Amino acid sequence: MTARTMDAGTGDVTLFHTSQLDKLINMARENSLWYLLFGLACCGIELMQFGGPRADVMRFGAIPRASPRQADFMIVAGTLTYKMAERAKLLYDQMPEPKYVISMGSCSNCGGLFQLGYSVCKGVDKVIPVDVYVPGCPPRPEALTEGLIRLQELIRSEPWATKRRPAKGSAA
Amino acid sequence: MTTTEIHDRLKARFGDDVGPLSEPKIDAFAVVTRERIVEVCTFLRDEPGLELDFLEDLTALDWPKNNQIEVVYHLLSYRHRHSIVLKVQLDRAAPSISTVEGVWKTANWFEREVYDLFGVTFAGHPDLRRIMLPDDWIGHPLRKDYQETGGYHGFSNVRENPLVELKRLDDVRRAEAAKAAGGVDGPAKA
Numbered sequence: 001m002t003a004r005t006m007d008a009g010t011g012d013v014t015l016f017h018t019s020q021l022d023k024l025i026n027m028a029r030e031n032s033l034w035y036l037l038f039g040l041a042c043c044g045i046e047l048m049q050f051g052g053p054r055a056d057v058m059r060f061g062a063i064p065r066a067s068p069r070q071a072d073f074m075i076v077a078g079t080l081t082y083k084m085a086e087r088a089k090l091l092y093d094q095m096p097e098p099k100y101v102i103s104m105g106s107c108s109n110c111g112g113l114f115q116l117g118y119s120v121c122k123g124v125d126k127v128i129p130v131d132v133y134v135p136g137c138p139p140r141p142e143a144l145t146e147g148l149i150r151l152q153e154l155i156r157s158e159p160w161a162t163k164r165r166p167a168k169g170s171a172a
Numbered sequence: 173m174t175t176t177e178i179h180d181r182l183k184a185r186f187g188d189d190v191g192p193l194s195e196p197k198i199d200a201f202a203v204v205t206r207e208r209i210v211e212v213c214t215f216l217r218d219e220p221g222l223e224l225d226f227l228e229d230l231t232a233l234d235w236p237k238n239n240q241i242e243v244v245y246h247l248l249s250y251r252h253r254h255s256i257v258l259k260v261q262l263d264r265a266a267p268s269i270s271t272v273e274g275v276w277k278t279a280n281w282f283e284r285e286v287y288d289l290f291g292v293t294f295a296g297h298p299d300l301r302r303i304m305l306p307d308d309w310i311g312h313p314l315r316k317d318y319q320e321t322g323g324y325h326g327f328s329n330v331r332e333n334p335l336v337e338l339k340r341l342d343d344v345r346r347a348e349a350a351k352a353a354g355g356v357d358g359p360a361k362a
Contacts, residue, residue, distance in 0.1 A: 082324035083306045110331055118313045118320055119305060122331040 026160060029072070030152040031061040035102075036071035036091065040078025043105040043138040047077040055141035062148055068092075073100035073131075073151065075144070079107040079114050080121040089167045092128045098163040100155070102147050103130045106137045113137070128167045173254045175200050178222060182256075185215060199246070201257035206269055209245075209260050213275045216247060216256070224249045224256065227272070230282035232290045234264070236316045241267045241290055262292065271297040289314040 039047045050057055051064050065071045068091045080088060092101065103124050106112030111122040124130060131154060134147040179193045179202055190212065191203035204212050216224045228246040235242065245258040260269060271294040272279045283294045284303040291312035294300055302309060310321050323329040 082327060085327050086325060110334070115331060118318070121324075121327055122329055126327050 022159065022161075026156050026158070029098075029160065030155040032063075033061060033072045033100075033148065033151065033155075034063045034065045034070060036068050036074040036095065037064050037066060038074055038076050038088065038091065040076070040080060040084060041107060043077035043107070046138045046141055046144065047075060047104065049141040050075075050144045052141075055145050057145060057148060060145075060148060060152070068094040069096065071095050071099075073102060074128075075102045075104050076108040076124045076130075077104040077138075079112065080124050080127070081119045082121050083119070085121045085124075085127045088124065089127050092167050097165075098160050099165070100131045100151055101128055102132045102134060102144075102151060104134045104136075104144055104147070105139055106135065109133050109135065129165050173221065173252055175254065175256050178216075178224075178254060178256045181219070181222060182212065182216070186212060199255070199257045201244070201259050203259050203261060206260050206262060209258070210270045210272060210275065212258065213245070213247075213272045217275055221252075222249065223251050224254075226250055227276035227278050227282070228255070230272075230279055230286065232286045232292060232314075234290060234314065234316050236264065239264045241292060243267075243269060243286065243292060245272070267292040268295060269293075270295050273297055288312070291315065 103109050108124040111120050114120045115122050132147045132150050134143055136143050182190045189205045189208045193200050193202050216222050224247040226248045228248045231244050233242040241262045241264050243260045248255040286292050288302040311318050
């Protein structure tokens with residue numbers, strides 16, 4: 001039996017043969033999305049309801065995590081100040097790839113009511129890439145649940161292995 | 173004891189260093205000279221019958237036309253249920269005043285806040301740093317002539333008009349779609 005040589009750049013070949021496996025992996029990923037708690041203001045209260053018994057996102061496999069190392073996506077909930085923006089970027093950088101961000105509420109979408117303030121960051125997408133924007137002030141837990149479902153749809157349809165999205169201005 | 177009576181006691185002790193009591197719109201206030209504020213505060217805290225033991229609030233006002241920054245002290249006595257407001261007028265170019273942190277401990281953070289937002293330096297303060305804004309922030313935002321410096325640490329402070337931005341994204345998408353359609357139609361058929 002001769003030793004088989006594989007293509008040096010095994011990525012494409014492997015992925016081609018395992019495209020069905022990719023679907024399986026994506027299914028596993030979309031149904032166990034753990035989220036990093038990042039409640040900054042009143043949206044944080046709705047974020048707690050999102051994990052509570054009424055909205056109950058654990059039925060979608062979403063579990064709150066207090067550590068970025070264990071989180072798959074991050075929910076930025078509330079007014080982001082410039083001082084906090086650096087911390088948000090740090091937390092995002094600490095999350096393992098592939099990683100996602102849901103921006104919850106007007107404040108983290110665009111600065112919202114406080115966007116004319118001198119210390120308020122005009123949207124979390126100025127700092128880290130955002131996948132799903134949930135409008136509202138604050139959004140109801142149902143709206144955020146829909147945001148989670150949209151994120152699941154996104155994850156279902158993407159190749160996960162090559163996904164890399166560093167924060168703006170970071171070295172990676 | 174009414175505010176007027178407190179003011180009379182203060183006037184009897186400090187004379188011209190304490191100004192007249194203002195019209196009582198909400199809280200009547202007396203203007204105190206900058207040099208004697210610590211003495212006045214210590215007196216008000218310790219004098220039997222006054223004992224204003226609680227510094228309710230310490231804040232500031234910016235008056236660019238008068239070229240002044242006013243520091244405001246709201247005092248309250250829990251024991252006697254009376255209160256008075258003191259004001260000190262400072263030069264706007266280089267506002268500086270002695271700290272009352274030694275009189276009421278709670279002044280520590282109030283003074284840091286006033287320093288942070290108005291740029292008033294409190295001489296003798298044990299830890300005069302910014303309290304809310306980042307340490308390397310430029311300027312003091314509650315001054316009337318404060319100008320934003322354009323973002324912070326590379327984070328832009330400009331938000332696009334959403335309608336303009338959506339139109340731009342639509343145009344980009346349409347151009348890409350046209351390009352993709354052209355690409356399929358052109359070389360694939362030929």
